[in-house]
Structure formats: structure tokens, C-alpha cells
Amino acid sequence: MASSDVARHPDKGTRPLSLAGHVGFDSLPDQLVNKSISQGFCFNILCIGETGIGKSTLMDTLFNTNFENFESSHFEPQVKLRAQTYDLQESNVRLRLTVVNTVGFGDQMNKQESYQPVVDYIDKQFESYLQEELKIKRSLHNYHDSRVHACLYFISPSGHSLKSLDLVTMKKLDSKVNIIPVIAKADTISKSELHKFKIKIMSELVSNGVQIYQFPLDDETVAKVNTTMNGHLPFAVVGSTEEVCVGNKMVKARQYPWGVVQVENEHHCDFVKLREMLICVNMEDLREQTHTRHYELYRRCKLEEMGFKDTDPECKPVSLQQTYEAKRQEFLAELQKREDEMRQIFVQRVKEKEAELKEAERELQGRFEQLKRVHAEQKSTLEDKKRLLDEDQSSFNKRRAAAQLLQAQSLTVNGKKDKDRKNSGFM
Numbered sequence: 001m002a003s004s005d006v007a008r009h010p011d012k013g014t015r016p017l018s019l020a021g022h023v024g025f026d027s028l029p030d031q032l033v034n035k036s037i038s039q040g041f042c043f044n045i046l047c048i049g050e051t052g053i054g055k056s057t058l059m060d061t062l063f064n065t066n067f068e069n070f071e072s073s074h075f076e077p078q079v080k081l082r083a084q085t086y087d088l089q090e091s092n093v094r095l096r097l098t099v100v101n102t103v104g105f106g107d108q109m110n111k112q113e114s115y116q117p118v119v120d121y122i123d124k125q126f127e128s129y130l131q132e133e134l135k136i137k138r139s140l141h142n143y144h145d146s147r148v149h150a151c152l153y154f155i156s157p158s159g160h161s162l163k164s165l166d167l168v169t170m171k172k173l174d175s176k177v178n179i180i181p182v183i184a185k186a187d188t189i190s191k192s193e194l195h196k197f198k199i200k201i202m203s204e205l206v207s208n209g210v211q212i213y214q215f216p217l218d219d220e221t222v223a224k225v226n227t228t229m230n231g232h233l234p235f236a237v238v239g240s241t242e243e244v245c246v247g248n249k250m251v252k253a254r255q256y257p258w259g260v261v262q263v264e265n266e267h268h269c270d271f272v273k274l275r276e277m278l279i280c281v282n283m284e285d286l287r288e289q290t291h292t293r294h295y296e297l298y299r300r301c302k303l304e305e306m307g308f309k310d311t312d313p314e315c316k317p318v319s320l321q322q323t324y325e326a327k328r329q330e331f332l333a334e335l336q337k338r339e340d341e342m343r344q345i346f347v348q349r350v351k352e353k354e355a356e357l358k359e360a361e362r363e364l365q366g367r368f369e370q371l372k373r374v375h376a377e378q379k380s381t382l383e384d385k386k387r388l389l390d391e392d393q394s395s396f397n398k399r400r401a402a403a404q405l406l407q408a409q410s411l412t413v414n415g416k417k418d419k420d421r422k423n424s425g426f427m
Contacts, residue, residue, distance in 0.1 A: 040094035042145050043283060046177065047099065048118060048169065049154025050106040051076075053184045058152075058239035059099055061252060061263060062275055063088065066241065067099060076104025079117040083146075098146065106165055115169040122148055122176045126298040133299075147295060149286045150213070150278060151177040154184040155201065155234060159193045162204050170210045176294055178213035178286050180278065181205075186236035186269050187254060187261045194236050201234055215277055216285050229277050235270035238263055 047055040056069040068084055080103040088095045100121070108114050125146045132143050153170060155162065170179055181201065186194060205212060212233065215226035240263050244253040252263040263271050278286075307327050311317060 037093060040096060041287075042096040042098070043287065044098040044100065044146060044149050046102075046118075046122075046148045046151040047154065048102050048105060048151060049184060050156060051104065053154045053156060054239050055101055055152075055154055055184075057241065058154075058182075058184070058237060060241050061239040061271065062279070063097065076107055078108065079104050079114055081117060081121045085144075096144070100148065111165050111168055114165060115172055118169065119172055119176070122173070123298065126176075126295055127302075129295065130299055130302060147290055148177050149283075149290045151179045153179055153181045155181055157183055157185050157188050157194075157197070157236075159189045159197050161200055167204065167208050167210065170205070170212070171208060174211040175297060178289055178294070179210075180213050180274075181234035182274060183234055183236040185238065187238045187256075198232075198234060198236070213286070213289070215282055222281050225281065226277070229273055232270060232273055235274040235277075237271045237274055238269040239271070 045059070047059065049055050056067065060066055060069075065088070067086065081100055082103055083098055083100045085096060085098045088097055102118060105114055105118075125148060129143075129145065129147055132138060132140060151173060153166070155166060170181075173179060183194070183197065183201075189197065215222075215230050217223045217226055238254060238261055240252050240254045240261075242252065242254070243250040244255050244260055246253065246260060246262065251265075254261045254263070262268050266272050307330070308323050
């Protein structure tokens, strides 16, 4: 066995054999190609940048089409992510492309309000894929993968340095998505300023620990071109869907009073480099990095938060069933603990309520006794007044009877006198 074969077969249990004739498994790459072509591919791009920086125009230029674009103002109260999915076909290859645009990014006073919706959106796509993976009946073969494969971060061509919002946002996203920084509207600054600006940007990214996407070097067929292109980051791009006649042919360009900036001329901007690296050379690596690096990191952290682990404290493998039983027992113990706590709290509150009710009962009893005493006093007073009133009434009745008697006697005496006068007059 050659030394290279030993390196490729570290497992001593495997043994290489030579074939006596053609078998046919050398057609596996062709089978994979045919299967991939029949299934089609998906690719999701997230465009982050300020309003009016040229995100939509660059996407139209990259894919040589006109996507559905929406105008937005600088007065959005919060950042909104608008995702549009399109089915594209080139030759016999079908591509489901999703373009996610950040509407209102950078218009908020609070920087967290600008980048947090972007972070939440990326995590939401990871969570959706994880939930599909954890289902008992999965449908990953026809599942619409919405995870972001590439993030084009548009940098304003100021020529000075990165904004603090740019550094904060890229730092929050570098472990979640493949970041490819691009300098938008690169035709607004001179070549010398652009060169210095690129160096300044890369220096600030390194000093702040921001990990941007590096084109892979492990594939010998593209290692050389990727090494060269890594040195051109960030790409300085110009986008335009307008065609201008230059010489005897029509080219995509931006026409100014002082001349024409050709989009696909590498002496004018890095648009061709970006398109080659993003679409023609490294699209599959971007998809693979999203799955094997960023999604796996999210998945691992999420499962660890849920209590799942591969080994126990003794470094022995732990099955999913063991983890489930352990979490179930832990949940039941926690549930019992909370139940006991709630029962104790309930008993304590009942005791407190009983004490409050007893105190209220004592207060009511005291008030009742007080009112009872007041009532007895008022009753005694009223009885005294009634007795005096009865005595007054009895005295009054006696005086009235005496007065009536005197009046009757007086009437009797007066009547007798009148009778005697009448009798004396007749005589």
C-alpha cells in the first residue's frame, strides 16, 4: 500500500482491493449531477445596507433580470426584512433564489433596533430547519430551505472608515452567516481613495475580530483564483441595468457627463469578481458552510440549552433515550418541587388569610360591642325621655280634666243665676 493510500485509510480495519474488471460505481459523480439537476438548487441571499445604497440594483445586475422591487423611505420606524423567492432557470439548471432585503436599516437612533431584527430573522430560519429535522415524519427532501447562505453587506463609499453600526452588525452576524462585504457605488470615489479604503476596512475588521467569509482554498482547482480574490476583499461594485453603447457593442454601464463606468469592466469595478466568486465558483461552498458551520453551531447550542449531550460526566456515550429519560425525571422532579412550593405557598397564604379574617372578626366584634353599648345608652336615654314624657302627659291630662271640671261647674253656676234672674223678672 502506498503512503498516500495509508493516509487516506487511517482505519486499520479496512483493506484496499484491486478490481479485476469494470464494476460501474465510477458513474456515481454523474448520478449525483443528474439527481441534483432534476431536484434543482436553492440559494438565499441577504442584502444589508442603508436605504438607497443600491442593493436592489446590484441584485438585478448580478442575475441579469428585474426582481420585484419596492421603494422605501428613510423614515421607517423599525427594520423590516422583506423576502422574495423566485424560480430561475439557466440551461437545464433550476435555481430557487430568495432575496432578503433589509428595509429601513440604519435609520433608527438605537443601533440595536437596526441589527436585532436581522439576527432574529436568521435565527428564525435556523429554528424552522431544526424543527423540521426533529419531526418524527420529516420532509427534508422537498423542504424549502430558507436559511441564509450569503450575506452581502453594503458599505457606504465614504472613503474614511466603517461606521460603528457596520462593525456591531457584522460582529453579531459573523457566527451566523457568510458575510461578504462590498463597497457600494464604488464609482463615487477615486481609485487611490478606494484602495486605501479597502485596506482601512480590512484592518478595522481584523482589529475588531469580525470574521468575514473567506473563499475556500482546499480545492486545488479553485485555490489559486480564490487566493487572489481573498486579497481583493471587500469588492468595490457598481450596479446598473441600463445599457450604453461603447464602441460597437452595448454594455451595462452608468453614464456620467465625464464618461462611462462599465459594470463588467474589471478596470472600472469588481462586479465581475463578485459574480464569479459568489455564483460561478463558490455558491456550493456557501451552501455547505451554512449547513456544516453556522447551522451546526446553532443546532449544537440549541440542543445543549435543551439539555441534550453526547457523553456523560464519565465520557461515555449517552443515547437519546437516556437523555430523554433524564430530562423527564428532571422535569418531574422540578414539577414536584414547584408543586410542593406552590402547596407551601398556598398553605402559608391560607394561614395569612385566616389570620386576616380573625383579625377582621375581632375588629367587627369590637365594633359590634361598641355599637351595642351605644345602642343600650341611647335606649336608656330614650326610655328616660319617654318616662318624663309620660309623666308630663299624665300631669297635662290631670290639669285638663280639672280645667274641664271647673269649666263645667262655672257653666252650671252661670245657668242657675240666669234662671233666677228670669224668675225674678216675672214676679
